[in-house]
Amino acid sequence: MTAPIKPAMRLRLCILVKEDGYGHIGLAEWRQDPGSGGPGDALRVRDEEPDGYGIEAHLSDGRKATTRGHDSPYTSPWTTGNLPEDRPYLMWVCVVKGSYSKCSEKYAVSS
Helix, strand or coil: CCCCECCCCECEEEEEEEECCCEEEEEEEEECCCECCECCCEEEEEECCCCCCEEEEEECCCCEEECCCCCCCEECCCECCCCCCCCEEEEEEEEEECCEEEECCEEEEEC
16 A cells, blocks of 8 residues: 655654554654754654553655664654755654554655
């Protein structure tokens, strides 16, 4: 199944992860340009609920940020790497545990 691609490319994107009965349990963040001391072309995730599940974010270039193996609350380090400017990529976030993975739609972001 292919998730729809959102039409507007984003320079900065934060996807909130919600779970029935828990509310907001985590997030994934994309940052195109460096700012406030943070890196550019960067991806990170945060897990806020100690429920045994992790949060993973993926970029279509293959990079991944994850909270797997860490106790919650936990924010992953930025996953970075310079990308060619003004190119489109897709980003999505998943709730994971073992081989289980439930993922969001894919969102267009820009380098």
